[in-house]
Amino acid sequence: MHARYEIQRSDTLGRHLAAAKDLKPGETIISDEPYVLGPTSDSSLVCYNCYLPLISKFLVCKNCAVAPVCPGEGCPESLSKKCHNSTECELFRDLKLTKGVGPMTMVQNVGSLLALRAILKKETDPKAWEEFMKLETHLEERKKSNIWEYYENTVKFITSLGVLDNTQDEYIVQKVCGAIDVNSFEVRGPPIPALGYSQPLRGVYLKASLLTHDCVGNTHVSINDNNVLVCHASMDIKKGEVIYYNYTDPLKGTSLRQHHLLVGKYFKCNCDRCKDCTELGTNISSVICTECKTGYVSKSSDQQWTCHDCKKQFDHSNIEHKVQCCSDKFDVINKKNEKELEEYIRNVSKILAPNHYLLLEATQHLAGVLRDTINREPHPTKKLMRRKLQLCQELLPILEKLCPGISRTKAITLYEIHATMVQLAKKLFDSREITGTGYMDKLLNAEKYLKRALEMLFIEPGNSPEGELCAKALEEYRALKVTMNNVLDGIHAEGKTYMTTSKSE
Numbered sequence: 001m002h003a004r005y006e007i008q009r010s011d012t013l014g015r016h017l018a019a020a021k022d023l024k025p026g027e028t029i030i031s032d033e034p035y036v037l038g039p040t041s042d043s044s045l046v047c048y049n050c051y052l053p054l055i056s057k058f059l060v061c062k063n064c065a066v067a068p069v070c071p072g073e074g075c076p077e078s079l080s081k082k083c084h085n086s087t088e089c090e091l092f093r094d095l096k097l098t099k100g101v102g103p104m105t106m107v108q109n110v111g112s113l114l115a116l117r118a119i120l121k122k123e124t125d126p127k128a129w130e131e132f133m134k135l136e137t138h139l140e141e142r143k144k145s146n147i148w149e150y151y152e153n154t155v156k157f158i159t160s161l162g163v164l165d166n167t168q169d170e171y172i173v174q175k176v177c178g179a180i181d182v183n184s185f186e187v188r189g190p191p192i193p194a195l196g197y198s199q200p201l202r203g204v205y206l207k208a209s210l211l212t213h214d215c216v217g218n219t220h221v222s223i224n225d226n227n228v229l230v231c232h233a234s235m236d237i238k239k240g241e242v243i244y245y246n247y248t249d250p251l252k253g254t255s256l257r258q259h260h261l262l263v264g265k266y267f268k269c270n271c272d273r274c275k276d277c278t279e280l281g282t283n284i285s286s287v288i289c290t291e292c293k294t295g296y297v298s299k300s301s302d303q304q305w306t307c308h309d310c311k312k313q314f315d316h317s318n319i320e321h322k323v324q325c326c327s328d329k330f331d332v333i334n335k336k337n338e339k340e341l342e343e344y345i346r347n348v349s350k351i352l353a354p355n356h357y358l359l360l361e362a363t364q365h366l367a368g369v370l371r372d373t374i375n376r377e378p379h380p381t382k383k384l385m386r387r388k389l390q391l392c393q394e395l396l397p398i399l400e401k402l403c404p405g406i407s408r409t410k411a412i413t414l415y416e417i418h419a420t421m422v423q424l425a426k427k428l429f430d431s432r433e434i435t436g437t438g439y440m441d442k443l444l445n446a447e448k449y450l451k452r453a454l455e456m457l458f459i460e461p462g463n464s465p466e467g468e469l470c471a472k473a474l475e476e477y478r479a480l481k482v483t484m485n486n487v488l489d490g491i492h493a494e495g496k497t498y499m500t501t502s503k504s505e
C-alpha cells in the first residue's frame, strides 16, 4: 500500500500528519493496533481480562494469582480478546513472588492499570515504548495543575512495584500519565449483559496519536471489536493538506469546545470555526437580541457580545448568565419525557438562537424519545411522526455544516429521517390519504436518505451499534425495494404508469 500520509512538524501544531496523496472520502488512512488499552483512571473494578464490571464478586487469575477476573464460568466466550495476556500474567506472577503483590493491591489500583501496562511495554516492546515516550505530554503545564497531585497514587503504586529501575520513577510515571491523557482515544468496552451499555475504556494508538485537531475534522475514526483503530478520510483531502481529527463534540459551542481542549489537551484552538463568531453561519452559541428581537447576539474574539443586526453590545455576564440558566434547566429536566422536552424547547427558544447547542441537544433527545414511542406503539399517530421528522430535518443542515462528509451522527440522522418517512408514507397510503403515485414519491424520497446513510455506515465496524445499524439499514433497503415494486405493481394493475410528481421533500 502506498503511504497515504506523512509526518510533518510545525511550530503551532507540533508533529502532525499530512496527506501524501489525494485522498477520497471513505479511503482508509491509518489502521492502528493499540499500544496500550485499559480502564479509565476513575474506573470502578473491572475484570483485567475482558473489562466487564466486577460488581460484588471476582476470582483471581489462576496462573498469576494477582489479576482480578470474572467469577463463575469466567469471561464470556464472545469476549475472547484476552487483555490480561500471557506476557502480563507472567509479569504479575513475578511481582507476586518478588514483591508480594496480591490481588487486593490490583483491586485498589484498577485506575492505574493503563499506566502500568504502558510501562510494562518497556521490557516487552522497547521499540514501541520509545515511540510512546516521544508523545506530547504537556508535562510542564501539568506540573502546575491539580492533575499532578491526582496521579500521585499511580506514582506510589507503580513505584512500589519496582518495575522502573531508577530515581526518575515519579517523572516517568507522570510522563506516562500525561501521554495517556493527551493522546488516548475512547474505546467502547464490552456491552454489559442485561444493562445494554458499555463502560468506556481508553486506548493509545501510536500512529493515530499524531492526528492534529480541528473543530471541523476531515477524518472519521472508528475502533473495531478487536480494538483496531481505523481512520478514514471523511471528505476529499488533497495531497499536502493537514489530516485533522475533531477531538471535541462538534455539536457544542466554541466556549465549551475550547475549554475542553485547554483543560484536556493544553492548547487554544485557532481553527476557522473557532475564529468565526457565527460558527460557520450556524449561530450555535448565539442568543436572540433583546433589543431588535430578531438579530442574533454572538461573542467575538475580543469577548464582546454584539447583535449581528442592530449592533447593540451586551454585557457578557448578563448573556452568559442567561445561557447558564438554560443549561441548568436542561440538567434537571427528565430527558426521557416528551412533554418536559417540548416545554423546555418552547421556553428556551424565546432566549436562544434556533440552532443553539442546548436546543440541538434537546432536539436530539426528543427525536430519540419520539423514535422509541413510534417503534413501541401499535398505532403511532401521524402527528408524532411528523414532529420526529421535523426535528431530524432541522438537525441535518447543521450537521452538514459542522460535520461535512462522512459523519456518524449524520448517518444516524439520515437513517432516522428515512425510517419515519417510510412509516408515515405507509400510514397515509393505508388510510387512503395518498394515492399509489404519492406513496411511490414518498418512498423514493426516503430511499435517497437511506442510501446516503448507508454510504456512511458501511465503514463502521460490524459489531458496533453503528455497524449493527448498517446491517439493519441494509435489510430495510431490501424491504423498501420490495415495497416499491409492490406499489408499482398496484399502480400498473390500475392501468396507470408511474411518473414521479415530486422532486424531494
Ligand SMILES: C[S@@+](CC[C@H](N)C(=O)[O-])C[C@H]1O[C@@H](n2cnc3c(N)ncnc32)[C@H](O)[C@@H]1O
Pocket: 012, 013, 014, 015, 016, 134, 135, 136, 138, 182, 183, 209, 210, 211, 212, 213, 214, 265, 266, 267, 268, 269, 270
Ligand atoms: C494527540 S497530540 C497530537 C500530536 C502532537 N502534535 C505531537 O507533536 O506529538 C495532541 C497535542 O497536539 C497539539 N495540537 C493538536 N492539535 C492542535 C491544534 N489544532 N492547534 C495547536 N496544537 C494542537 C497539542 O499540543 C495537543 O495537546
